[in-house]
Amino acid sequence: MFAGDEILVADGPVCLTFGEGIANIQLNRPEAGNGFTIELMRALQDVIMKVHGDRRVRAVILSGNGKLFCGGGDVKDFASKGEALPDYLRMATAYLQICVSALVNLGVPVITKVHGFAAGGAGLGLVCCSDIVICAASARIMAGATRVGMAPDGGATALLSKLVGFRRAMDLVLTNRIVEAEEAERIGLVTRVVPDDVLDAEILKVARQIAAGAPKSLAATKRLMWNGLGRGFDASLPDEAREVATLSGTADALEGLNAVIAKRSPIFKGE
Template sequence: MTGETDTLVGEGPVLLSYGAGIAHVTLNRPETGNGFDVDLMKVFQDVVMRVHGDARVRAVILSGNGKIFSGGGNVKDFVSKGDDLPHYLRMATAYLQVCVSALVNLEVPVVTRVHGFAAGGAGLGLVCASDIVICGASAKFMAGATRVGMSPDAGATATLSKIVGFRRAMDMVLTNRIVEAEEAERIGLVTRMVPDDRLDEEVRETARLLAAGAPKAQSATKRLMWNGLARGFESALPDEARETASLSGTKDSMEGLKAVIERRAPVFRGE
């Protein structure tokens, strides 16, 4: 492997490039805040599978193009489905499960670079499914699911409380308060926070350190650490998928989604 970059996925929703033992996986839908929909998740899954089968890769950097890392699900896409949203989200959550599970099960360490917002199931879920998370000082985090009348997905109901503690996790998912970068570091949501102008350098240096490590030892260590979670990660996914699909068919869910687009406070009626 040389230090050159070889782009494998062109200008699609997810970019993949290699260099010096590191695979760079970049969310590339800046116009939607890197919002996840079925099309993006299909490509993301394919990209991660390419990485999984490539013996050259010793570490992965996951990042997002544009102003934010990821705002979660593509809200406008969800609203456009209307009455078909529950069926669509059954399919979407199935792909999302594969995506986050693929990150956890990658044999190499995943270093996630967060700038701007990491929100919603996809944004926060990917953060929770990463091995090392480095954010800029201006980064922000939010759960967001109950804000649109849904419940967390992407494995967050299993991972978030293990990372930050049950009380903090419950606060985050029920109130949807914004967690600033400094607090995110303090409570362990991220590995470390660095000044924004040092973010790229810190992420690269961390990935280089991992890429220079012992691959089999790192792979075994990662597997043991994830398997050591008190509750198995995989067991949380089916419960999340059922609840997400069910809640997406409620009037409250559609109200929450529309409120985000219309930039107003939602009015939930328990319907």
């Protein structure tokens, strides 16, 4: 959370604040390393829907409260379910899938702040489904699922290989080795790594830059990029042409062109 933000959801497993066109979504179970439970995932879904319905939002920052971004599923919570665990995890996985899909399909860019640790289907899945991931130099990432006899979820099996390549992805999910921040940046798992003491400032800088952009342009660009992951080159071209033609008729496009001609910064209104 940042100073001066409007508090929209003050407590519970997920908090939400808003300021400067930026929605700040924060996982809020620091005592459990922001480990995912059904309750947390329901709360995350609710918060994402609030953001989706708020036309003021131009960018999203996703972070975790406490020492970790997200340690994955709450293993203590899972173990306590006993014989009911399969039914619990069917529901938990469904909620996680809804959340990562909602973030990918959100009409504004999602910038994720990774500090401490991002692990398990939840932690890795949230990293994979984000548009921009800025990572503290001391942060680490691990798949983790097979370590507890389970399989990756949260969309990781669909997205991880597209980010880092099939061979690297197989290595990460089968060995559960820890990926240091520098390697995560080098292989394309995160966008960039910054020193720990400037992480918050860098996240806010990027979010402000994006929030100042043309909303419809950013939404269309995000949509085209994500859709392009599952399509061939030729299949993507008509969508690009359609979006460009549509955007050219917006006031923001005219403002952008005039700003370039006048050699000034554009003021986009999303109209």
